[in-house]
Amino acid sequence: MAQPANELLTAQIITSFGRRFIVRTYAGKTYEATTRKKRVDFACGDEVHISHINQQQAVIEDYLPRHSLLYRQDATRSKLIAANVTLMLIVLAAVPTPSELLLQRALLAAEAAGILPLIVLNKADLPQNKPWLEKLTFYQSLGYQVINISALYNVAELRSYLQGERAILLGQSGMGKSTLTNSLLGNEQARVGDISAALDSGRHTTTHAQLYDLDAHSQLIDSPGLQAFGLHHLSVSNLLHYFPDMRQYIGECRFHNCTHRQEPGCALKQAAADGKLKPERLQFLQSITDELIR
Template sequence: MIKGRVMKSTGSWYQVKTDKGMLQCRLRGKFKQDDLKLTNPVAVGDWVLITMEDQQETAVITDILPRDNYIIRKSTRKQTYSHILASNVSQAFLMVTLNSPRTSLGFIDRFLVSTESFRIPTFILVNKSDTWAKEKDLEYLELIREIYDPLGYPVLVMSALQDNALKEELKPLLASKTTLIAGHSGVGKSTLLNHLVPDAEQATRPVSKFTAKGVHTTTFAEMFEFGENAYLIDTPGIKEFGILDIEEQELSHYFVELRKYLGQCKYHNCRHINEPGCKVMEVLEEGYIHPYRYDSYVKMLHEEDSHR
């Protein structure tokens, strides 16, 4: 039995890093996953046990070790299924852009709910600073800073294409950690990764002028070694981030600034919408919760409702 970590998956084959080097592995049989309906039973970042196949260079994955955490979203094709983007991550970088494509606050908040559910520290990287010319870009940047910095999600401004000094500043943040890089297609994830891991050679593609959406180049998540014990995970561009069914009562726990006030509402099952004696609404009025964040909360709550 050999222990290893899944670096890459291409659907039927998995590249697993072990003490004996990189091994090509496949799955045999079905894996039972604590009630999750997954389109990918084994995810990049998983620790697995494998057995060599007789007389072959290849191996079979026999066990998946319990995951510390994972980033999961609803499958875009099969609505009742979910897809694990990556597992066992120490931190997440959400890369966003202000225009072409513009990342919405709603998208950022959905991603943060998914990382917050495992308390995964998350940074917001605002990329393509070299392209900002318009007043409205800078206004949007200020809004992002104003909302997320105080919540403990550091907002870092960068240009993956040009600004080398900033990219160097990221390196100490990555030491001894597994860092997931997520975001829409075309925001510059692979460009940054190629700079940090020069032999990664991830395909990058220009954003199509016609739709202002990135062409989908990275199909599967892939993990790269980055110095001693540090890993970076490049992920395919996420169009929409469908969160999993979260209980109404649970959702407010994944908004850090709401979490602070939970238990202080008059009713224990308060949804913080229109209930009398709601502490969350009281502090919202007083300006301690950003209205855009509260908006996102309400929208996500109602979406959950409509799935019931």
């Protein structure tokens, strides 16, 4: 029986191409969907109201209240990544060379969005992973969980973390996100590209955000590879809340507007001098602060 043209349906965005989407209703019907007036404030994982045009096409009218929204923002524009995510899988691998800075930025974004992060070191079969396991012990000391797996051989440990979650795979190209997706789904739904070892970088294999059902209660979103993670949407006044190793010093500086540089009585500078805070972390805080106030 055809749906009345003026009746709104509730659906979930399962694929995002920027301004074009694929949505799926709770009854399992999928539509190619567009938005009105070139709206771009929708993301994969959003629950939306749609009005259908015909049996294949629909228009997204609005989104339902979100539990979380993950996005990145540089000085000129914002990019929505996913909505209603509960778990962020930050995927690293020793080959090609991963970016620790991207990891740090992703962790800040997760903290700000209220999303639980899980650091996934992929390609456990590579001997080059060992130094990275040692490097990641610092992040474990901050309370973040780290798992070392191989997408090609065994993802059982990762699967246990995904139960009842809507998770997103986040990371640079070449880290194996699509291979992880294939392994978790048990098929070849995600495209996998060859790594260009000569350039020490991965080819982009996922060009849009795609949501998959792992089971009746768990979902996984594979996202395009990132080379940068803009944090201009964060507030300087809230930054310390997103650093697990610095939260305890909130309000301890002599001056309430301390920039944690030259001011006397800075609790963070004292903590770094006492060996309680890594100087590199203080430098990272300062660099993010500089970025946000430009």
